[in-house]
């Protein structure tokens with residue numbers, strides 16, 4: 001018989017009751033005392049829920065992280081209370097971890113429906129998610145925003161390629177194209193070096209309760225081998241891994257979760273999707289900061305190389321998306337020769353079609369514009385020295401009675417490894433490990449690089 005649920009969340013409750021007893025407080029006088037001294041109002045029914053078993057789960061609940069700090073500080077400072085603030089917080093942490101562990105269904109147990117879907121739980125195709133409501137301007141009014149950009153002569157940000165359902169399908173088709181050798185090289189790197197990467201992550205953080213935040217997971221093809229290795233390594237030291245797929249397009253999140261949980265990870269990991277744009281990362285970092293374990297952010301597939309301000313994004317990630325000790329797994333594309341021509345991979349026609357994608361939202365037909373699309377390699381599009389950028393433009397776009405000229409459709413940066421090393425160090429990252437995979441085409445060569453970086 002599994003006695004874990006009865007045991008969990010008892011330590012905190014017992015110590016909390018002892019504090020109340022020693023201080024001679026009731027639910028009501030505790031609330032009034034905290035309110036008077038800290039101006040923090042803890043509702044009486046919340047306090048009660050930490051003292052008595054929940055009607056459905058049979059367990060008392062635990063206060064939230066921001067509440068337990070205030071509560072422990074105030075309560076343990078009462079004269080008659082012999083429990084220290086650290087003891088009460090440690091009990092809270094232990095109960096929280098015990099609950100997370102007891103939520104994992106055991107292989108030998110019939111899996112009855114959970115009483116309530118907790119943080120990170122996956123049940124019958126339902127997942128726990130955070131959704132950025134402020135995105136309606138992107139999801140509902142893509143058309144309007146696109147016109148604004150075109151009317152003011154601004155480049156179309158690359159994430160527009162991924163916004164719509166068509167954008168999602170285009171990306172899936174692209175990953176399935178055998179000619180898309182960069183993607184294959186990245187997947188193979190994660191598959192062959194997954195165990196090495198997982199070991200390096202655990203060694204660098206010194207902990208096994210890792211949160212893996214995938215920034216733009218796409219189909220999850222790289223997350224899956226990484227999480228299999230990470231979960232196996234963490235499981236050996238009794239840690240639980242959380243997976244947070246973070247994407248602007250919910251279809252990508254669904255696809256990635258199905259890929260990742262398609263094996264036997266469903267019973268070993270907890271998952272919470274975050275539907276939001278990257279520029280809200282600071283806000284959403286509080287979602288994965290839910291527990292004290294280290295965060296590993298994944299930015300894979302040269303997603304950095306699609307950003308007009310790549311250097312600025314790396315700075316923002318470090319400043320507002322990571323805490324000291326957190327890691328960034330960064331995959332980029334590097335050139336071997338700055339003057340090399342078109343890289344290996346998809347044919348020109350496929351690339352043009354993909355990059356033209358956002359304009360189809362406005363009703364512009366690709367076939368009418370194909371011959372007006374140019375693809376050029378340019379220098380100095382990124383502030384990171386030595387970067388070569390492939391810029392796709394359309395000389396003229398005509399639709400719905402409007403004409404726009406010189407529309408910039410897409411940027412793809414390819415980095416110089418030595419210059420990127422310097423830029424990462426200058427921003428403040430420490431390189432823990434670096435893995436390479438060569439990508440060879442008919443007439444030129446590129447390198448896919450996977451950095452494991454740490455915030456000191």
Ligand SMILES: C[S@@+](CC[C@H](N)C(=O)[O-])C[C@H]1O[C@@H](n2cnc3c(N)ncnc32)[C@H](O)[C@@H]1O
Pocket residue numbers: 158159162163183186215216217218219220221222246247248249252276277278279299300301302303
């Ligand atoms: C180039 S794909 C890479 C997919 C995956 N990491 C891989 O390597 O196969 C970029 C991913 O990032 C997401 N994405 C792009 N720009 C974004 C943004 N500004 N905010 C949130 N997600 C974004 C896309 O929807 C897509 O899933």
